[in-house]
Amino acid sequence: MEKVLVTGAAGFIGFHLSKLLTNSGYKVVGIDNINDYYDPNLKLARLRQLDIPTDNLEYNKKIKGSISFYKMDLMDKEAILQLFERYQFNYVINLAAQAGVRYSLENPQAYIDSNITGFLNILEACRTYPVKHLIFASSSSVYGLSEEIPFSEENCTDHPLAMYAASKKSNEMMAHAYAHLFKIPATGLRFFTVYGPYGRPDMALYLFTKAMVEEREFDVYNYGNMSRDFTYVDDIVESIRRLIPLAPTVNNIDFDTKQPIPNKSTAPYQLFNIGNNAPVNLMDFISTIEKVLGKKGKMNLKPLQAGDVTATYANVTSLYKYIDFKPQTPIEVGVKAFVEQYLKQ
Numbered sequence: 070m071e072k073v074l075v076t077g078a079a080g081f082i083g084f085h086l087s088k089l090l091t092n093s094g095y096k097v098v099g100i101d102n103i104n105d106y107y108d109p110n111l112k113l114a115r116l117r118q119l120d121i122p123t124d125n126l127e128y129n130k131k132i133k134g135s136i137s138f139y140k141m142d143l144m145d146k147e148a149i150l151q152l153f154e155r156y157q158f159n160y161v162i163n164l165a166a167q168a169g170v171r172y173s174l175e176n177p178q179a180y181i182d183s184n185i186t187g188f189l190n191i192l193e194a195c196r197t198y199p200v201k202h203l204i205f206a207s208s209s210s211v212y213g214l215s216e217e218i219p220f221s222e223e224n225c226t227d228h229p230l231a232m233y234a235a236s237k238k239s240n241e242m243m244a245h246a247y248a249h250l251f252k253i254p255a256t257g258l259r260f261f262t263v264y265g266p267y268g269r270p271d272m273a274l275y276l277f278t279k280a281m282v283e284e285r286e287f288d289v290y291n292y293g294n295m296s297r298d299f300t301y302v303d304d305i306v307e308s309i310r311r312l313i314p315l316a317p318t319v320n321n322i323d324f325d326t327k328q329p330i331p332n333k334s335t336a337p338y339q340l341f342n343i344g345n346n347a348p349v350n351l352m353d354f355i356s357t358i359e360k361v362l363g364k365k366g367k368m369n370l371k372p373l374q375a376g377d378v379t380a381t382y383a384n385v386t387s388l389y390k391y392i393d394f395k396p397q398t399p400i401e402v403g404v405k406a407f408v409e410q411y412l413k414q
């Protein structure tokens with residue numbers, strides 16, 4: 070069995086990916102620091118879905134379930150190196166990060182610690198104990214001020230709007246440097262508004278659904294004049310599963326050093342958008358939740374928040390050609406799956 074490290078395994082995407090890879094025949098080792106950015110009980114609930122006991126989680130102690138799990142922080146460089154030495158991973162999928170655009174306005178240091186220093190520790194571990202393929206999470210937020218829709222991996226991403234976006238852009242540059250210097254095959258994925266069962270409480274779908282169930286008002290920014298390329302989590306993790314054995318190689322023939330583009334390189338490095346390629350107006354998204362719940366939402370319309378963009382839209386042509394799979398779950402199906410899980414929970 071090939072061994073895969075999934076960082077952020079108690080997180081939203083990490084949980085779903087760990088479950089899929091375990092069912093696909095991989096030996097999965099998951100790590101997560103179970104921080105309190107949002108309610109840790111949701112993270113523990115995800116771990117229990119992986120048959121991981123959560124009554125006594127101690128740092129750096131192995132917990133057996135359907136996967137091997139360690140409560141571990143990416144900032145703990147020595148613990149990360151010891152983990153790599155012990156397991157000699159074939160693949161690493163780095164999903165652990167300090168999430169949230171708006172929180173980065175309040176606590177920018179958290180993004181440096183987790184997303185920059187933490188990712189550096191992963192890169193150093195991959196350098197010391199070479200892997201076949203490092204896949205890491207970037208974000209659609211790197212497109213920042215760009216209004217060239219749909220967003221292409223070849224677009225300029227030099228104008229981030231918040232520290233979260235800046236940290237993800239930094240991850241892309243760091244991974245490229247290590248791919249160039251140490252030939253670590255690296256693939257970055259720019260996620261577009263991932264949603265689905267066990268989704269994060271700071272995301273719109275969770276916030277809107279909770280408010281409607283409790284018959285409370287909820288804030289809708291830019292007076293609802295926004296659109297997002299909502300991407301269902303099952304499509305995300307299936308894309309990652311297909312990418313795992315397809316590591317980039319050196320001396321990419323599509324790369325021109327005289328006219329360089331961001332998503333390719335002479336190093337074993339590549340970038341992909343991973344989105345539904347079908348933006349949904351925010352008011353239509355809210356209407357879909359209302360239909361599933363059978364309730365009307367009490368909206369509080371507000372101006373655009375700092376750090377936000379009005380629209381996201383992924384060009385996924387490159388990814389589709391590479392893995393022969395395109396995310397395409399309809400918003401009605403995905404929202405219904407989330408609401409059903411939320412009400413049970």
